[in-house]
């Protein structure tokens with residue numbers, strides 16, 4: 001094999017994002033402890049787990065809105081922590097982000113919402129911006145909605161516009177925080193299919209934080225489950241479905257009781273209701 005092919009093969013085998021022994025927190029409170037996570041290039045990785053477990057925190061680490069207390073977050077093998085403003089700007093240019101509810105600018109049209117990052121971050125002429133915006137809107141099925149205002153479109157359409165905006169700058173990596181929240185089942189299915197199709201058509205790598213296990217398991221190549229500040233399971237959706245770990249089972253099967261207790265710790269029922277002491 002010629003040497004440059006060897007190099008290409010080894011680069012594509014390297015994960016796009018890697019967390020190595022990462023611990024982090026807010027103030028004195030440690031949220032993640034010694035977390036290791038590999039996000040394979042070209043794949044859709046879902047992050048699931050109990051509320052407050054640290055899923056959004058992982059996205060913040062990857063976007064370097066947050067720095068680890070120890071350990072490293074690597075993008076393409078490069079540690080994000082020491083980057084200066086210029087390096088960080090370049091790294092973030094490679095990421096598209098769709099944060100909870102993907103809020104649109106309400107006073108800008110659908111077209112201008114998608115054009116916004118292109119106008120902010122490039123010096124492309126308006127004629128080229130127009131073509132790029134229409135291409136992105138076409139990819140999410142909304143080329144015909146370009147002149148509408150956010151108040152004139154449904155929640156599902158708004159989420160798709162936010163998706164078009166997240167991919168406007170042709171990122172390598174897209175981070176989705178709860179992309180299905182508040183959508184009806186049909187819009188949810190459309191959004192999930194779009195995330196998968198755009199990932200494959202544009203050669204992206206996607207990280208999806210979601211509580212909607214059904215949609216997420218349909219589109220993810222890999223699922224990582226976070227609980228109590230640790231990755232408790234990682235594998236294909238089928239690996240997690242068949243996991244014998246009681247916590248994974250409880251979560252995936254949506255059982256109210258298991259390692260995570262339904263009841264807040266309390267005195268015994270017998271004590272509280274004075275059972276056995278009544279005449």
Ligand SMILES: Nc1ncnc2c1ncn2[C@@H]1O[C@H](COP(=O)(O)OP(=O)(O)OP(=O)(O)O)[C@@H](O)[C@H]1O
Pocket residue numbers: 026031049050051052053054055056057058
């Ligand atoms: N800016 C912050 N300052 C202080 N604590 C925070 C901050 N952001 C998050 N936390 C706390 O860190 C923990 C992890 O939060 P995070 O948002 O990462 O969890 P999550 O798994 O995404 O939760 P959910 O599924 O409910 O969105 C939570 O206990 C949360 O209260």
